[in-house]
Amino acid sequence: MKTKKLVAAMLFIGLCLVSQAQTNQTKSSDPDNLAKEYFSQIMGVAKDATTNTKLYQFVYEWLGTPYRLGGDSKHGIDCSKFSLAVYENVFNTTIGYNSRNQYANVTPIEKEDLKAGDLVFFKIRSKSITHVGVYLGDDRFAHASSSKGVMVSNLSEAYWRRYYYNGGRPKVDHERVMMANIGNDDDNNSNLN
Structure with missing residues (x-):
């Protein structure tokens, strides 16, 4: 039973990480968003x-x-x-x-x-x-x-x-x-x- 819970938890964490990576990739591929992020850092x-x-x-x-x-x-x-x-x-x-x-x-x-x-x-x-x-x-x-x-x-x-x-x-x-x-x-x- 503990093994099933551990596997389920690991799968859940893996899905969360994949979902986060896809969200970051979508944001990073938007040139306007990248420019805003860059200028935000440079200009404060x-x-x-x-x-x-x-x-x-x-x-x-x-x-x-x-x-x-x-x-x-x-x-x-x-x-x-x-x-x-x-x-x-x-x-x-x-x-x-x-x-x-x-x-x-x-x-x-x-x-x-x-x-x-x-x-x-x-x-x-x-x-x-x-x-x-x-x-x-x-x-x-x-x-x-x-x-x-x-x-x-x-x-x-x-x-x-x-x-x-x-x-x-x-x-x-x-x-x-x-x-x-x-x-x-x-x-x-x-x-x-």
């Missing part, structure tokens, strides 16, 4: 928060790019040009060319209401906005840091908490161009690659 954002794979892919490709004031390429980029590059390449939208101009054209968003792709603004040792980043989720944001280049930081860190000003979601007109850029057609055609 919960997997269920990684809804826009294109955003995370773009940020990942720019990680480590050095900071260069006024730069707009992978040889060097500043914070506002980085957020501009994100919006042009991920959201097919042109936003302002500096952090103050970008802030002037957003709908303010409370920190707890931020969603991936929203902009986060900072007043670093200044009365005006001096820095901008792109929110990724779970208090993480991507930005071009003057000391470390393009990186992912946490809004909960003391430094960023101290200088955080506000979040914002761009107001977009019918042509997907922010209002402040209308009439600047020559500037809207810059190549950021």
